Amino acid sequence: MAQRFHTCMLCEAVCGLTVDVETRSVRGDPDDPFSRGHICPKAAAIFDVQDDADRIREPQRREGDAFRAISWKAALEQAGARIAEVQRKYGRNAVGVYLGNPSVHSYAALLATPLFNRAMGTRSRFSATSVDQLPAMLASLEMFGHQLLLPIPDVDRTSFFLMLGANPRASNGSLMTAGGISRRLDELRERGGKLVVVDPRRCSTCSSPSSASASGT
Ligand code: SF4
CATH class of the missing domain: 3.30.200.210 (Phosphorylase Kinase; domain 1)
Known part of the structure; x- marks a missing residue:
């Protein structure tokens, strides 16, 4: 099938x-x-x-303005040597680590990255989380005792939705686990509900026909 x-x-x-x-x-x-x-x-x-025909399928080494394909073994050895050299010269925090969003949806990556981060010994750690959701996680830590106790709003049944500094029409309702958020917000309006967006700037969710907005810094 x-x-x-x-x-x-x-x-x-x-x-x-x-x-x-x-x-x-x-x-x-x-x-x-x-x-x-x-x-x-x-x-x-x-x-x-x-x-995609242009998809990179093997490690590339930059040589001047060009790139040359090299083996994984050579790439890992060279990267390891260069990272160690930079950390010896400038300190462990001189090397930054960035983890993209799909790494939290992979058991292998979830298991391997804490060990990798520990081995790197750097405080310069960044991720999709540090880019766009640490304020929400800090609020959960302060209010509920753990950063991953993220409340899920009952978008489909509420009649009044107060939204502080969020733009789910752009983020697809990701952190509130609400796929199809645009349709859900339209349905809120259709059942007579109200969406109030508080944001320092006008965003696409503020422009929703179902929303009232308050802006200012
Ligand atoms: S909004 Fe839905 S389809 Fe798009 S990336 Fe997120 S889970 Fe996938």
Whole structure:
């Protein structure tokens, strides 16, 4: 059977997907009770990324203005030697580590990265989390005692939605695990509810027909 059902692991909205492995197409699953058919460009284009002729499939070493393909063994040895050299010369914090969002959706990466970070011994650690959600996690730590106790708003039933400094129409409702957030906000308006967005600047969620906004710094 060519059609498979998957949960998208590219963000925390966890949309249900149907994947046709013969035609290599990905669509939102209309029967998924949670995301109800929503899909964003990241998931729709996943085969394009995988099949792209320009996709880099092996390590590249920069030589002047050009790049030359090298083996994984050579790449790891050279990277390890250079990282050690920089840390010896400038201190351990001179090397920064960045973890992208998909690394939290992979058991292998989840298990390996704490060991890797410990081995690096650097305080210069960054991730998708430090880019866009640490304030929410700090608020959860202060209010509920743990940074991962992230409350999920009942978007589908509330009649008044107060949103502080969030733009889910851009983030796809990722951290609030609300796939298809634009449709959900439209449904809030249709049932007579109100969305109030408080943000220092006008954002695409503020511009929603269902919203009232307050801005200022
Ligand atoms: S919103 Fe997130 S979970 Fe949904 S399709 Fe896009 S990347 Fe995947």
